[in-house]
Amino acid sequence: MQYKDFTLDDFQVQALEAIDNQHTVIVCAPTGSGKTLVAEYIIDKCIRENAEVIYTAPIKALSNQKYRDFKAAYGDKVGIITGDVVINQNAPCLIMTTEIFRNIVYDDPQRLTHVKYVIFDEIHFIEDPRRGTVWEESIMLAPKHIRFLSLSATIANVEELAAWMQSIRGHEVSIVLHTIRPVPLESFVYIDGGNKAFPLKNLNNALSYANSIADRKKQLIASGATLEQQRTGLPIFEYLKGRELIPTLCFSFSRKTCEKKAFFYKYMNLLTPEESAEAVKIYDEHIARFNLQNYLSSQNLRRLVEHGTAFHHAGMLPPQKDIVEILFSKNLIKLLFATETFAVGINMPARTVVFDGLEKNDGVSFRYLKSHEYQQMSGRAGRRGIDPKGFVYALIDPKFYNYAEVRKTLTGKIEPLKSQFAFSYSSILNLYADRDRDQIIELCHKSFGYFQMKNIIQSKIDRIKTIEKSFDTIDCQLPQPRKTLVQYVENLKDMEAHKRNFNDLKRSLRKTRPEEHAGIRSQMHQAQNDMNFMRRDMKRLKCSHCHYNANCIALADGYVQAKEDLYEISNYMGFDLDEKFSFLEAIGYVDKEKLLPRGEFASQIFGYEIHATELYFEGYISRLTEDELNAVICGIVFENKTRAAYTISNRELKHVLREFRLKIDDMVRIELQHCKFGSVKPLENAMAETAYRWSAGATFKEITSSQTLLLEGDLIRLFRNCVDLLRQLRRTLVQDPSAFAKIESCLKKMNRDVVDAEQYF
Structure with missing residues (x-):
């Protein structure tokens, strides 16, 4: 065809x-x-x-x-x-x-x-x-x-x-x-500090070689060798160049490492003089079109381009990322260091893919790549119609590697997709406009997550039925042994819970101030009384006097646990919704039957819906200036991953930010009173004054020269996130001309110059 x-x-x-x-x-x-x-x-x-x-x-x-x-x-x-x-x-x-x-x-x-x-x-x-x-x-x-x-x-x-x-x-x-790659792949392991590569099928040999490299370095250190003498082996990129396996795309999971290595390896001079001149010409024309030639970051990147190396990550200015992609596609960048976002859909293959390491920070902790992540990024190796084969090299540090994790990443089975389903507050409010709570719970049961749990649910049901049949075989004189046994086991569980509570209180006496002891002892006394009453109730059950109750109790314990598991699994999304509805009721967004005005407003905002709603209903949009509003919007959308200290010099702005931060802190506190896990983000004001200055008319170069918390690309993305929320507010406020006009003015102040994404089209 x-x-x-x-x-x-x-x-x-x-x-x-x-x-x-x-x-x-x-x-x-x-x-x-x-x-x-x-x-x-x-x-x-x-x-x-x-x-x-x-x-x-x-x-x-x-x-x-x-x-x-x-x-x-x-x-x-x-x-x-x-x-x-x-x-x-x-x-x-x-x-x-x-x-x-x-x-x-x-x-x-x-x-x-x-x-x-x-x-x-x-x-x-x-x-x-x-x-x-x-x-x-x-x-x-x-x-x-x-x-x-x-x-x-x-x-x-x-x-x-x-x-x-x-x-x-x-x-x-x-x-x-379809499983056949248009360009076959060959995968290898290369040991940092060594000089040879091992096919994946010889992974054990590769890791034994890594151990020998590590032992050799320990001996060099013990002998007092200098740092230069400790550097052994052949750098992987020189190894690849010697085997004509360039151009190479190297995945590194740190922006700083991408930049550092790109500058380090420019000494390899991977372009001919003619290629270098062509690359610089294309680069200069592109950067001049966006008037970025005087930016230090553009000048530094140019130094790399003329040698055939570069880096690519989200912290770069958008035109800088674009020109790197253009030059890489023209084979004028031979060695590119990139973060994993380069692997998402962008059609930029290379002859060889290198993994600078197999560990990444996923926002919670450092972990090894999952097998499907490794496979996804490896897929960038091999250019269709150019390369007969593609090559993948995983670089292993002999001092720091986990044998089991390395094997799992490189040779393990691809992990199945797992649902991450969870309705946001905005989603719940949208659904509540024309559905009741039971209907929303029914909708949750149509999720991929619930679908995946069906087999687990069925296994619990089968387990319960099996135990129920076993109850029928018990040699017991009671008319309803199952009912009595279940009650007995439930009482035992309650007793154990009270004992744990009593012991926790007892331990807390050693960790609290003397003036708090009276209150703790009162709680211990109440717990002791509760346990005494429970012991009395249990003695009334005939099971407590039976000499043959061990097997019966074990059976009943399994039955109770299976029933609890089934109930929790079958209704876990219902529990989550109950908590979220409880919070939304507490803050006046819904009642038992319908959306309230705050809830109707929040249902039209996707992301930061609680913050945006409070911003409007508490009168901030009407009484703040456009620049102050943009600073507050920045505090809403900014995620301060570094937790670096900051100061705000503008006193009036500082007061405004503090006032709204306290308002959002109240929302966070109320949410945690109702929900096990919170999703309302506290205000992050580290970049608020920067947004204020941008809104007031400062140039981007002035902004970037006076702040060091964010890279240029991150700063643009932050301001664009502000623009996104402002656009949602503008759409939502169409029935309030005064507020609409204020947000429209805020948008014009934020969405200008390099922040305006439409100029790139």
């Missing part, structure tokens, strides 16, 4: 036939094998049939790239909507982030009336701990006439995902699998 001058592979033909039969389709195929061609077929088909199609991507960078690609192919038939950019939003083919699509599903489902297909690129993001629920909500709640095309390189449990989608969508879901 031919399509767009290509002879299609069998898996592409299978996918296109399923699409023609109006199926939802999940395509799992290696990177570079032609999954995007299936998406293009849907776009062609929808445009030809006067239908609409939506292409969603997990990150804005990928959305932007797809917009440029499809714009070149389809012209004004394509538009884009992200938190940063809105262009041609009524086009029949819209590119957007998955969050934007989910928001439309809640906020304006009528807008999707003519949408025939929604394409989910990188569907495996459904298991992202912070954002995965967005994919589930989109699939669960999208209008039933919509079909999906879901694309991924790696899904271990694709049958389970398809079965879930089919069960809730009510139409057939076709699975299309």
Whole structure:
């Protein structure tokens, strides 16, 4: 079968036939094998049939790239909507982030009336701990006439995902699998400080070699060798250059390491004089177009480009990232150090992929890469039509490695996708507008998470039935042995809980001040009385006097535990919803039957809905200046990962920020009184004065020269997040002309110069 001058592979033909039969389709195929061609077929088909199609991507960078690609192919038939950019939003083919699509599903489902297909690129993001629920909500709640095309390189449990989608969508879901890479991969381990690589099948030999390298270094240190003498072996990039395995993409999980290594290895001079001149010419023209040539970061990057090395991470200015991608695609950057975001959808393959290490910080702790993460990034190795093979090298530090974890990452089975479903407050409020609480709980039971738990639930039910049959075989004189035994076991559990409480109180006497002892002893006395009453009640049960009760009690204990487990598993989302509804009632967003005005407002804000609602209803929008408002908005959206100390010199601004911070602190405190886990973020004001200065008209260069907390790209992303929230507020305040005008003015002050993403299109 031919399509767009290509002879299609069998898996592409299978996918296109399923699409023609109006199926939802999940395509799992290696990177570079032609999954995007299936998406293009849907776009062609929808445009030809006067239908609409939506292409969603997990990150804005990928959305932007797809917009440029499809714009070149389809012209004004394509538009884009992200938190940063809105262009041609009524086009029949819209590119957007998955969050934007989910928001439309809640906020304006009528807008999707003519949408025939929604394409989910990188569907495996459904298991992202912070954002995965967005994919589930989109699939669960999208209008039933919509079909999906879901694309991924790696899904271990694709049958389970398809079965879930089919069960809730009510139409057939076709699975299309393709495992043959267009460019075969060879994978190796390279030991830092050594001079040879080992195929993965010889992993044991590689790690034995690592141990010998580590022992040799210990001996050198013990002998008093200098640092220079301690440096042994051949750097991996010189090893690769000697074997003509350049260009190379090196994944490093630290921005600083990416930059440091790019500068270190520029001594390799990987470009010819002609290539260097061409690279610098293209670089200078691109940077001058955005007037960034006087930025120190642009000048430093230029020094790397002329030698054929570079780095790529989210802390760079957007035009800097763009030019690195352009030069890399033209083979004018031979050695690129990048963070893992470079592996998400962006079509930038290299001959060789190197892992600078196998550990990453996932925001909670350092951990080894999961097998599917390693496979996803490895897929960037091998350029179709250029390289007969692609090569992957994992660099192992002989001093710090965990044998079991290394083996699991490199050779382990790909982990199955796991649901991360959890309704946000905004989602709950949207649903509560036309559903009652029981209906929302029923909706939770349609989630992928609940679907995955069905087998566990069934095993608990089977366990309970088995124990119930065993009760019938007990040789007991009681008319209802099961009821009596269960009551006895429940009393035992209550007794144990009271004992633990009593012992905890007793231990606390040693850790508290003497003046607190009287209150603690009073609690201990009450606990002792409760246990005495429980012992009396238990003695009344005949089981306590039976000499043959050991087996019966063990049976009843298993029964009670299985029932508790079943109840908790079957209703765990209900517990979470009860807590969230309790909090929303406490702060005046809902009552027992309906949304209240605060809740109606919050339902229209996706992300920081509690903060935005309090900002409006407590009068801050009306009484603050635009610059003060933008500073507060910055405090809402900023996540201060460094926890670095900061000062605010503007006294009036400091007072405003403190006042609103105390208001949000109250929300946080109330939430934790009602919910086991909190999601309302405290105000983070470390960058608020920077946002205030930007809003007041300072240039970006003035801003970046006076703050060191964020890199330039991070600062732009922060300001764009402010713009995103301001746009949501503007849309929500359309019925309040005064507040609408104030937010419109705030937007103009924030969304200018390098922050305005639309200028790049």
